[in-house]
Amino acid sequence: MINATNTAPKREVIPAGNYAARCYQMIHIGTVTEFILGEQKILNKVRIGWELPTEMRVFNEDKGEQPMVLSEEFTLSMHEKAKLRKFLASWRGKDFTEDEAKCFDVTKLLGAPCMLNIIHKPSKKDPSVIYAVIGSCSPVPKGLKVDPQINETFVLSYDEFSWDKFNGLPDFIRTKMQNSLEYAALTQPQHTDTTPEPANLSEPLDDLPF
DSSP: OOOOSSOOOOOOOOSEEEEEEEEEEEEEEEEEEEEEEEEEEEEEEEEEEEEEEEEEEETTTTEEEEEEEEEEEEOOOOOOTOOOHHHHHHHTTSSSOOHHHHHGGGGGGGTOOOEEEEEEESSSSOOTTEEEEEEEEOOOOTTTOOOOOOSSOOOESSSOOOOOHTTSSOOOHHHHHHSSSHOOOHHTTTOOOOOOOOOTSSSOOSSOOO
């Protein structure tokens, strides 16, 4: 017999702790609708990914050892109360000036090292399922060297869209991108959009955990 089941291989969760990490991935999700505490929000989202060079595993025998990775989603807002700004200020060890915060190109983070504190968080749907999430970010301590980047830099934006990169993404990321205003403009350029305009990103829209 050849039996198919609905069980997936057990995934390894990154152990909780502090890690030297390097940013290698940037995915512009786009402007999507989310419901926060029952209130509709229209938010412009980006997903940022890091590799952990000290945590090498064999995920594919053909590729050999590769670093474990994790990513977090942020609202593209540099408001003084925004999560992204607070995260980046903690990363670089100082806050942004108002001039710097007016427009910050997040792709500048690619290749940059940092220290990540990883914590474990149970799934809201199933508390027995544990996820590794970023608790905090800080600069690399003096004297500590972070290994050179291992994974190839990955950037996916609507300005230079790559279908090969898009099709290689996990289903949940592709689905979210497909629900964005930017994806609709990309795939249906003649479509008249009736979706409300994105909220002003100068407002503290992401004052809840991202």
